[in-house]
Amino acid sequence: MKTYLPRIALLARCLPLVALCSLGLSACRDGVDTIVAGDYVVTMDESLGVIEDGAVVVDNGEIVAVGPAKDIYRDYQSTHVIPGDGRVVMPGLINGHTHTAMTLFRGIADDTELMTWLQNTIFPLEAEFVTPEFIAVGAELACYEMISSGTTTFVDMYFYPEVIAQVVDSCGLRAILAAPMIDYPSPGFEGWQDSHAAGVAFVRQWQGKNDRITPALAPHAPYTVAPQHLQEVGDSARELKAPISIHLAETYTELEQISEQEGIPPIAHALNRLGNVRVIGAHAVFAQPDEFPLMASAQFGAIHNPTSNAKLASGIAPVTDMLAAGVAVGLGTDGAASNNDLNMFEEIKLAALIHKLRDNSPTALPAATALSLATRSGAKAIGLEDRIGQLAPGMAADLIQLSINETRSLPVHDIESHLVYTADARDLINSMVAGKLVFHNGEVLTIDEKQLRRRVAQVTESIQQALED
Numbered sequence: 394m395k396t397y398l399p400r401i402a403l404l405a406r407c408l409p410l411v412a413l414c415s416l417g418l419s420a421c422r423d424g425v426d427t428i429v430a431g432d433y434v435v436t437m438d439e440s441l442g443v444i445e446d447g448a449v450v451v452d453n454g455e456i457v458a459v460g461p462a463k464d465i466y467r468d469y470q471s472t473h474v475i476p477g478d479g480r481v482v483m484p485g486l487i488n489g490h491t492h493t494a495m496t497l498f499r500g501i502a503d504d505t506e507l508m509t510w511l512q513n514t515i516f517p518l519e520a521e522f523v524t525p526e527f528i529a530v531g532a533e534l535a536c537y538e539m540i541s542s543g544t545t546t547f548v549d550m551y552f553y554p555e556v557i558a559q560v561v562d563s564c565g566l567r568a569i570l571a572a573p574m575i576d577y578p579s580p581g582f583e584g585w586q587d588s589h590a591a592g593v594a595f596v597r598q599w600q601g602k603n604d605r606i607t608p609a610l611a612p613h614a615p616y617t618v619a620p621q622h623l624q625e626v627g628d629s630a631r632e633l634k635a636p637i638s639i640h641l642a643e644t645y646t647e648l649e650q651i652s653e654q655e656g657i658p659p660i661a662h663a664l665n666r667l668g669n670v671r672v673i674g675a676h677a678v679f680a681q682p683d684e685f686p687l688m689a690s691a692q693f694g695a696i697h698n699p700t701s702n703a704k705l706a707s708g709i710a711p712v713t714d715m716l717a718a719g720v721a722v723g724l725g726t727d728g729a730a731s732n733n734d735l736n737m738f739e740e741i742k743l744a745a746l747i748h749k750l751r752d753n754s755p756t757a758l759p760a761a762t763a764l765s766l767a768t769r770s771g772a773k774a775i776g777l778e779d780r781i782g783q784l785a786p787g788m789a790a791d792l793i794q795l796s797i798n799e800t801r802s803l804p805v806h807d808i809e810s811h812l813v814y815t816a817d818a819r820d821l822i823n824s825m826v827a828g829k830l831v832f833h834n835g836e837v838l839t840i841d842e843k844q845l846r847r848r849v850a851q852v853t854e855s856i857q858q859a860l861e862d
């Protein structure tokens with residue numbers, strides 16, 4: 394265990410100045426912005442690996458050095474040192490697929506079949522309740538939950554993305570925000586034409602505005618968007634240099650329907666029609682082996698949503714086969730209405746477990762691979778591998794620090810096993826995005842919790858009234 398504790402760390406712990414520095418005030422600058430230490434630094438970088446008694450140096454929102462703490466303290470100085478005793482530092486978690494404001498529909502219609510759930514409950518509720526105010530409250534609730542469970546980046550697909558972008562701008566998370574497009578009437582739109590036009594306008598409005606926000610386009614799915622419309626959105630994405638987020642091969646019904654209509658399965662169909670663009674494909678439960686080479690060679694990432702797929706009994710995505718074929722695979726929660734939370738630690742553990750069952754092998758999807766789905770591999774799946782998913786010099790300073798010193802989860806023999814099978818969101822101590830703390834000692838720093846609770850209560854009351862009527 395760690396015995397070396399430099400004087401500067403002791404000093405920093407005592408200074409009220411620390412919290413101010415963490416918010417990035419330039420007056421506090423002395424050397425580098427922040428040093429974050431840990432008994433272990435799980436870098437997810439191939440050459441750096443796991444560093445015992447390590448530290449990460451953060452300056453100007455980026456990681457400038459990662460190494461043994463004694464070397465870091467010798468080479469760098471900071472007025473803001475986050476001590477590492479009994480703690481692990483790792484990359485912030487990446488939620489590759491969610492629908493943020495659906496938090497407000499949490500638990501509203503559980504234990505129902507997907508199409509019944511969508512058509513009888515979710516679509517009518519969305520038609521009645523989804524307004525910019527609803528989105529602002531639901532997205533903030535989602536961000537609060539994600540921040541307090543170690544997620545630092547998410548990929549969203551929901552209505553009024555311009556409202557979600559404002560929430561993300563102020564709460565400090567990193568996100569790819571995709572504007573939904575669908576051939577049918579949806580909140581605010583009559584159909585394809587106007588939803589497509591609004592999506593393009595949203596990307597233009599938010600591109601280059603905030604380093605943490607990547608605006609994107611989200612054609613809903615191959616069974617709700619006509620082939621020529623997929624082609625159209627592919628053209629728009631290429632012109633705008635924006636990524637696409639889409640549901641693909643979620644159910645067997647979709648596989649049958651698209652294969653019959655198009656002569657090829659849904660993922661190949663969508664990738665052919667969308668063309669050469671970055672595509673983040675959620676679910677891929679029914680990805681076919683003959684699609685794997687295309688998925689591996691395209692700018693494509695498959696997002697595995699184990700809880701949502703299990704809850705809706707959609708099936709188990711062939712994650713180990715896709716990985717073996719070289720497909721980039723990430724992990725997501727899906728919306729809170731089909732999960733019912735946005736806790737990535739649960740997804741990591743469930744992924745590690747269900748693929749052992751699927752493959753009938755306890756060696757399938759080992760802990761290090763499960764961890765990678767939510768970090769390094771997840772970053773590749775969403776096209777941000779140059780910025781996030783690893784703790785290495787030049788990467789964005791998106792990291793989390795967890796306690797590994799809670800009595801309920803002692804001892805720690807293997808840190809990667811611990812993070813996958815034992816750790817959970819309760820262990821989170823600090824979370825940082827682009828070098829700024831968003832979570833510190835049990836508190837979300839960037840969202841007014843009391844006010845959020847008041848707003849959630851108001852919306853909940855109106856939903857419950859509507860359900861009783």
Ligand SMILES: [Zn+2]
Nearest residue numbers: 640675727728
């Ligand atoms: Zn979804």
